Amino acid sequence: MLGAATCRRWSRKVQLIGNAAMRGARHDSERYAGGVIFSSAGRPWRGLSAELRSHVVGEIPSYVASFTQIAVLIRGASVVLRRSGGIRQRTVGIQGTIGLCPMGVHEDSTYVMHDIDEMLHIYLTPVPFAALAKHVSGDFSAASVRNDAGFRDPLIETIAGEILGELQLETSCGDILVETLADALAVRLLNNYSSLNLNPFPVTRGSRGLDPRRLQRVVEYIQANLAKEITVEELAAAASLSRFHFSRMFKASTGQSPSRFIGQQRLHLAKSLLVAGKSIADVAHVCRFSSESNFVRSFRRATGRTPGQYRSLVRDRSVPVSSSP
Numbered sequence: 001m002l003g004a005a006t007c008r009r010w011s012r013k014v015q016l017i018g019n020a021a022m023r024g025a026r027h028d029s030e031r032y033a034g035g036v037i038f039s040s041a042g043r044p045w046r047g048l049s050a051e052l053r054s055h056v057v058g059e060i061p062s063y064v065a066s067f068t069q070i071a072v073l074i075r076g077a078s079v080v081l082r083r084s085g086g087i088r089q090r091t092v093g094i095q096g097t098i099g100l101c102p103m104g105v106h107e108d109s110t111y112v113m114h115d116i117d118e119m120l121h122i123y124l125t126p127v128p129f130a131a132l133a134k135h136v137s138g139d140f141s142a143a144s145v146r147n148d149a150g151f152r153d154p155l156i157e158t159i160a161g162e163i164l165g166e167l168q169l170e171t172s173c174g175d176i177l178v179e180t181l182a183d184a185l186a187v188r189l190l191n192n193y194s195s196l197n198l199n200p201f202p203v204t205r206g207s208r209g210l211d212p213r214r215l216q217r218v219v220e221y222i223q224a225n226l227a228k229e230i231t232v233e234e235l236a237a238a239a240s241l242s243r244f245h246f247s248r249m250f251k252a253s254t255g256q257s258p259s260r261f262i263g264q265q266r267l268h269l270a271k272s273l274l275v276a277g278k279s280i281a282d283v284a285h286v287c288r289f290s291s292e293s294n295f296v297r298s299f300r301r302a303t304g305r306t307p308g309q310y311r312s313l314v315r316d317r318s319v320p321v322s323s324s325p
Contacts, residue, residue, distance in 0.1 A: 047182025055116040076117030083108040091150040099149035128186035170294040172266040177259035209253030
């Protein structure tokens with residue numbers, strides 16, 4: 001398994017790949033005429049970016065995809081005519097209908113027949129595919145994904161729902177949540193919608209958990225780095241595991257995903273810092289939020305109070321910091 005130094009070098013390498021792909025995602029998203037409702041721009045996401053958009057009637061300019069795009073219809077109906085990579089499709093969409101456009105495919109023409117209320121566009125970078133290939137020594141890439149549209153997939157819909165939830169309300173653990181979802185999407189696409197004609201990443205049920213020593217190392221790493229970026233690769237390295245086994249085993253041990261566990265730890269940290277007199281802006285920064293306003297909204301949803309109200313309550317009533325309001 002990867003050591004700490006190797007893990008850091010690999011993280012820097014994939015971050016460079018991801019940054020280049022995100023620039024491509026921004027470029028490709030500009031082809032759409034519809035309005036952006038929510039965007040991950042400015043968020044420290046890894047593995048993918050996303051936008052919730054509306055689309056008006058009209059033609060969408062041609063382009064060559066620099067990433068793998070997954071489009072999921074969130075609200076309303078759609079009829080889309082498409083010529084892409086040698087195929088012609090007329091897709092009638094309802095809520096949950098999915099379209100795929102693999103990286104490198106030339107979208108010749110796309111015509112939206114009537115206005116689309118809400119469609120989630122997920123831009124999956126090459127990073128999860130590269131990580132999968134590295135860990136299983138496989139000869140595949142994002143180019144293996146099929147070019148298709150007009151189907152439903154419960155798992156992809158669930159992943160899209162989690163991404164949309166994070167878009168709508170940022171959390172302190174959104175980066176690691178999205179990184180995990182990007183890995184899950186890559187696995188799903190290669191298992192079910194690729195030209196590989198095999199199941200390279202079988203999903204096992206009833207996963208065993210981490211042994212106590214590995215779990216302790218992971219928890220200690222999280223506690224020591226709450227105010228820093230924490231990646232799945234780093235947590236997996238602390239447990240001497242592959243990133244594609246780690247999340248499942250961590251949840252089997254704790255009953256929580258790594259992102260939810262980290263989110264709870266950062267919530268406790270935020271409460272402590274507020275009581276200690278730190279400014280709300282400083283607490284938002286330390287707890288990895290992209291803005292003070294997003295921190296306030298997230299804190300209020302978690303506790304039922306704004307950060308200022310919570311601080312006043314604790315000081316006035318001597319409520320223990322770790323207790324739930």
